[in-house]
Amino acid sequence: MSDRKNEQKNRAAALREAFAAxxxxxxxxxxxMLQAQDPTLEDFQQLEGCNEILNVSRPDIVRSVHDAYLAVGTDCIGTNTFNCNFAALGEYDIAxxxxxxxxxxxRIAREAADASTRNTGQQRWVLGSMGPGTKLPTLGHVDYATLRDAYQQNAEGLLAGGADALIVETTQDLLQTKSSIIGARRALDALGIDVPLVCSVTVETTGTMLLGSEIGAALTALEPLGIDMIGLNCATGPAEMSEHLRHLARHARIPLSCMPNAGLPVLTKDGAHYPLSPSELADAQAEFVRDYGLSLVGGCCGTTPEHLRQVVERVRGLTPSAREPRPEPGASSLYSHVPFRQDTSYLAIGERTNANGSKKFREAMLEGRWDDCVEMARDQIREGA
Structure with a gap:
């Protein structure tokens, strides 16, 4: 094993130990933070708004953001790769x-983290950010395999650059989430590397993910894919996340994370303003650690180095509260968790919505007659399935 891969393996092992302790x-x-430095159109290589281009055109700007967060004591920094996926880069024709x-x-984040480790003696880690993109496979915007293979490239690049963990974040569609997790796992297998794989879903103010999935459906669908941690980020502030974290704390077998926005945005004449103060965010995160046993905390939209400085101070010395999760066996639809609980003498499972078992369903599916497919499912529900 190369020295670089060996170092990556040791850092990943140390990160897992830190999550547990x-x-x-x-x-x-x-x-x-990047936009505050007012990059020019030339910096964006004429691809205005494509922050990921700054990784090659203005690495100094990206590095300065990492350094600002490291300076306030954060253990981890996330890479500037949120849009390094098929859908987002495809919009700029640079997929x-x-x-x-x-x-x-x-690589930029790795250099910043290593420099901080040398200067402070505190181990710093790099979280490889894998964002959701702009196309939802459940709605037919793009096919699953295309997304999965592009996410594998995304993950392989992050690992090659020195990421200590991969974080699939801000996910809105469970099928897109699966494509990114499976792509990441394929990358880990292809490179022979084992680092933590974190999944962070986004629950809207409606109480569900964008496509209507409840947190229970997300947990049931995603935990079996071999992720090391599950949690929430974006869309809302901490107050709106509490009940969803409570569900995860009760039922998830794996560690939990939370990275809220600095409250719900308020639209002003100068754009969106996030009202939650640094002390309010820090208090909320400390409370979540005590109540729900979080292992990883941070911030999302509207949070600044000052927010994170106060979070670091408030959670320093805290250990995740002990949890005794009670996993609830069940299956998940796109929308909800269905527990394997029998209220009658037998459990009827409808099987006619099966391309192998029903010629009628298979033909309707192949011909795109989705209403017919749904009606076959409804027939079975009416019959007691």
Missing amino acids: RVVVSDGAMGT HRIFELSEAGA
Whole structure:
């Protein structure tokens, strides 16, 4: 094994130990910090708004954001690779640069983290950010395999650049989430590397993910895919996340994370303003650690180095409260968790919505007659399935 891969293996092992022993603090918002430095159209290589291009055109700007968060004591920094995926880079016609920009983003963060480790003696880690993109496979915007293979390139680039963990974040569609997790796992297998794989879903103010999935459905669908941690980020502030974290704390077998926005945005004449103060965010995160046993905390939209400085101070010395999760066996639809609980003498499972078992269903599916497919399912429900 190469020295570099050996170092990566040791850092990943140390990160897993830290998750088990204490509260690990990640950084806050990346995009707004980059935009605050007012990069030019030339910096964006004429691809205005494509923050990931800055990894190759202005690595100094990206590095300065990492340094700002490291300076306030965060344990982890996330890479500037949120949009290094097929859908987002495809909108700029540069999807062929997924690996290049992912590797560059991870390398910048790795250099910043290593410099901080040398200067402070505190181990710092790099979380490889894998964002949701702009196309939802459940709605037919793009096919699953295309997303999965592009996410594998994304993950391979992050790992090549020195990421210590991969974080699939801000996910809105369970099928997209699966594509990114499976792509990440394929990358880990292909490179022979074992690092933590974190999944962070986004629950809207409606109480569900964007496509209507409840947190129970997300847990049931995603935990069996071999992720090391599950949690929430984005969309809301901590107050709106509490009940969803409570569900995860009761039922998840794996450690938990939370990276809220600095409250719900308030639209002003100068754009969106996030009202939650640093002390309010820090108090909320400390409360979550005590109540729900979080292992990883941080911030998302609207959070700044000052927010994270106060989070670091408030959770320092805390250990995740002991949890006694009671997993609830069941299956998940796109929308909800269905427990395997029999209220009658037998459990009827409808099987006619099966391309192998029903010629009628198979033909309707192949011909795209989705209403017919749904009606066959409804027939079975009416019959007691």
